[in-house]
Amino acid sequence: MREIQAAVIERAGQPTTIETLRLDDPRPGEVLVRMTASGVCHSDLHVRDGHWERPGPIVMGHEGAGVIEAVGEGLDPRVVGRPVALSWYAPCLRCRECQRGRQWLCTASPALRHAQADGTTRLSRPDGSPVLAYLSIGTMASAQVVPATAVVPMPDGVPPEVAALIGCGVATGVGAVTRTARVPAGSTVAVIGLGGVGLSCVMGAVLAGARRIVAVDVNRAKIDLAGTLGATHWVQADPETPRRTIDAIREAAGDGGPDFVFEAIGLPATIEQAIGALPPGGTAVLVGLTRFGQSASFEAFPFVDGGRRILGSNYGSSVAAVDFPALAEAYLAGRLPVDRLIDRRLALPELEDAFDRLRDGQAARQVVMFQA
Ligand SMILES: NC(=O)c1ccc[n+]([C@@H]2O[C@H](COP(=O)([O-])OP(=O)(O)OC[C@H]3O[C@@H](n4cnc5c(N)ncnc54)[C@H](O)[C@@H]3O)[C@@H](O)[C@H]2O)c1
Ligand SMILES: [Zn+2]
Ligand SMILES: [Zn+2]
Numbered sequence: 001m002r003e004i005q006a007a008v009i010e011r012a013g014q015p016t017t018i019e020t021l022r023l024d025d026p027r028p029g030e031v032l033v034r035m036t037a038s039g040v041c042h043s044d045l046h047v048r049d050g051h052w053e054r055p056g057p058i059v060m061g062h063e064g065a066g067v068i069e070a071v072g073e074g075l076d077p078r079v080v081g082r083p084v085a086l087s088w089y090a091p092c093l094r095c096r097e098c099q100r101g102r103q104w105l106c107t108a109s110p111a112l113r114h115a116q117a118d119g120t121t122r123l124s125r126p127d128g129s130p131v132l133a134y135l136s137i138g139t140m141a142s143a144q145v146v147p148a149t150a151v152v153p154m155p156d157g158v159p160p161e162v163a164a165l166i167g168c169g170v171a172t173g174v175g176a177v178t179r180t181a182r183v184p185a186g187s188t189v190a191v192i193g194l195g196g197v198g199l200s201c202v203m204g205a206v207l208a209g210a211r212r213i214v215a216v217d218v219n220r221a222k223i224d225l226a227g228t229l230g231a232t233h234w235v236q237a238d239p240e241t242p243r244r245t246i247d248a249i250r251e252a253a254g255d256g257g258p259d260f261v262f263e264a265i266g267l268p269a270t271i272e273q274a275i276g277a278l279p280p281g282g283t284a285v286l287v288g289l290t291r292f293g294q295s296a297s298f299e300a301f302p303f304v305d306g307g308r309r310i311l312g313s314n315y316g317s318s319v320a321a322v323d324f325p326a327l328a329e330a331y332l333a334g335r336l337p338v339d340r341l342i343d344r345r346l347a348l349p350e351l352e353d354a355f356d357r358l359r360d361g362q363a364a365r366q367v368v369m370f371q372a
Pocket of ligand 2: 062063168
């Protein structure tokens with residue numbers, strides 16, 4: 001047992017507070033990780049702002065990296081000291097989806113209960129009451145016990161903040177392009193929303209060899225950042241004039257519209273723009289997550305008549321154990337400049353301020369750094 005510092009919310013929609021919690025030792029199938037970095041993803045903000053119902057109290061954070069400190073009985077202790085990135089969807093490896101290689105659809109992940117595989121948590125308050133860990137990994141904490149299947153060793157030389165981003169935004173955005181949509185070289189691509197996820201879609205489109213990459217955001221600074229990552233065209237969106245945004249995306253992509261449009265915000269209006277910008281044969285890939293209960297609509301006849309497609313992309317259709325090391329190697333080879341997404345490093349007590357900046361659309365990726 002040890003004491004940790006962690007950012008806790010009592011329930012969805014409540015602000016975070018920094019608390020001292022007790023962390024029990026890892027049990028069989030579990031790993032104790034000392035956290036080194038945790039990115040601030042909009043999916044944390046959805047919970048913080050009450051867009052998604054979640055049980056509580058719960059330690060926030062799901063985009064993390066750390067160093068293995070101890071392992072539960074039955075695991076190889078030689079991994080102690082290894083730097084790792086964490087997957088927020090620890091696969092059970094036994095369900096039908098895991099068996100067929102679609103771990104991002106695992107139906108028995110401990111992440112579904114924000115607890116360990118046996119349904120219990122290793123976290124408690126000083127009074128002994130239990131505390132959950134968001135998606136089983138609750139990375140806004142100085143240390144955590146996590147399922148062993150959430151832990152992916154990183155090659156030497158990957159900075160902690162880069163490993164953290166690989167754990168969500170990068171795997172989600174790059175994977176949406178290379179895994180979910182399998183964008184062929186020479187395609188035209190548009191990305192609507194240039195936060196950590198959308199900027200990763202831009203990097204993925206570069207890796208895939210896209211011919212044109214149209215970066216779309218309301219914020220000019222985000223568009224400029226996308227340009228440094230390889231976007232070739234841009235559209236500054238005005239939410240008041242969605243039709244104009246659609247026309248500008250089509251114009252920038254050429255040939256009647258982009259072959260692929262990635263929506264990386266999670267607003268019904270921008271989902272409708274993504275679908276509306278498609279030429280015949282085009283594909284809209286929905287990556288952004290809306291508030292619970294929201295719908296988007298489109299005119300059905302031209303969609304069907306034009307052979308268009310819509311794909312939902314969860315976690316970039318990633319298999320963490322395979323894809324995280326590949327993303328890390330692409331970073332090390334200079335082909336995936338993940339570090340350019342990071343515009344602020346902060347300490348855990350500044351998390352609420354980081355959420356304010358993210359809510360205002362000002363942040364690219366902010367990363368909480370933990371002291372060794
Ligand atoms: N599918 C998945 O597996 C998965 C994984 C991680 C995150 N997400 C979701 O992806 C979304 C993006 O996450 P993020 O961390 O990159 O968010 P973010 O807040 O950093 O980025 C959103 C971007 O959209 C821009 N934007 C807002 N409204 C706009 C509009 N009307 N038109 C154009 N641009 C607009 C903002 O300026 C900002 O740059 C969130 O909904 C998050 O929950 C999904
Ligand atoms: Zn995330
Ligand atoms: Zn499974």
